[in-house]
Amino acid sequence: MRIKELLCKRLKELGIDRLYVDSLKRKYAKSYMQTLAVKMLIENLTIKAERIMGNKIGEECGIELYGRGEETEVNYKIDKGEPLIYPPQTPFFLIDFNLWDMMTDEERKSTTLQFILTLNVIRNYLWDGNLGVLNAPTEFFQLFEKFQKGLKYSFLALNKMEIKGDNPIVLNPYGNIIADEEILRNSDTIILGGIVDKGRRIREATTELSRISGYYDLPQVKITLRGSIIGVPDRLNSIVEIVLKVKEGYTLEDAIISSQSKADKLRRLYYEMTRG
Known part of the structure; x- marks a missing residue:
């Protein structure tokens, strides 16, 4: 809803x-x-x-x-005045920035811009209370304010893990559990890595992030399209939108395809052609 x-x-x-x-x-x-x-x-x-x-x-x-x-x-x-409506606390999307110091300036800016787009996606369905940041440094908030001057916001800034509801998961492109509609619909807290690693310097970045931040024991779930992550959007805002679409009733495949950028579609097309 x-x-x-x-x-x-x-x-x-x-x-x-x-x-x-x-x-x-x-x-x-x-x-x-x-x-x-x-x-x-x-x-x-x-x-x-x-x-x-x-x-x-x-x-x-x-x-x-x-x-x-x-x-x-x-x-x-x-x-x-007093609140007129009381929105649901879940789903709750938590973006972990614990690898911020390992990113370049360009990657930090890109990550912040993706977060801003993610906030807009959340607001299309829910509101700021359904989004949180974990281990976000001062520089992140400075960049956020720079890119979004004067924007009022109420997303949660956390220094320690907070899980809401049941069945928390980590969305990890290197995870050992394949996502399906049931997993995504039943998960109340969804953790994502706030990292852009253009140079692929960090091996399995989200896995490393899970270890550093202490939630590696949570289910590590990867979103695939017909068995492959190729063509699955990897931007924070797109991933969050895929999950929200599935929770709203889309099949996972339809949610992925409807959220693909042109580049995602081309990568997938090339993959399908070369696979034969």
């Missing part, structure tokens, strides 16, 4: 069919309600009764949304 569904359900329970949302844009999942739900959770906003004039900008789940204007009187608006 996406958090927009929680918001729609709650508004209907309150009998609200018109809502003033000011200058809200469809930033996440091309949805006003998803964007509004994320905004309300991050900024501690709620719904308050207040008469205000506005122009209709859209409608979702049977609720009319209004922005600035003078066409129609609306009786509810967004304001500071």
Whole structure:
């Protein structure tokens, strides 16, 4: 369930069919309600009764949304207050940056940009509370702030392992367990390596990361496409999106294919052709 569904359900329970949302844009999942739900959770906003004039900008789940204007009187608006919805704590994606010092400056920037894209992917489905960083150094946050000036966020910054729910796994391209829909759907905490190793200097980087950070005993799961990792996206944001799509009902193969970049598709095509 996406958090927009929680918001729609709650508004209907309150009998609200018109809502003033000011200058809200469809930033996440091309949805006003998803964007509004994320905004309300991050900024501690709620719904308050207040008469205000506005122009209709859209409608979702049977609720009319209004922005600035003078066409129609609306009786509810967004304001500071107690939470209106309580999102699920899982799935929880934890990105471990314990190999940060082994990366080049270029790789650190690339990793940070992938994390920013991952945050956007999370917000298309859930919100910041479903994403955490582990062992992230000060430089990571400095780069994050540099690339995303003024962005409000609430993802969790952890110095020690935190597992939520049941069946935690590590997504590792060198893992000894092959991912399937059941494994991904049943896993509440999913750990990924926050590392870009373009020079392949670190042998089996995610395995090494698991040892250093002390969770090597957790299931090491690799995502494959018809038995091979070739053509499976390896960027953090793409991997997280694959898992979320599977949790939403996609088959694993469909989730992988729909998340492939052009480069991923070409690598897979070449692999299929040379394999005969």
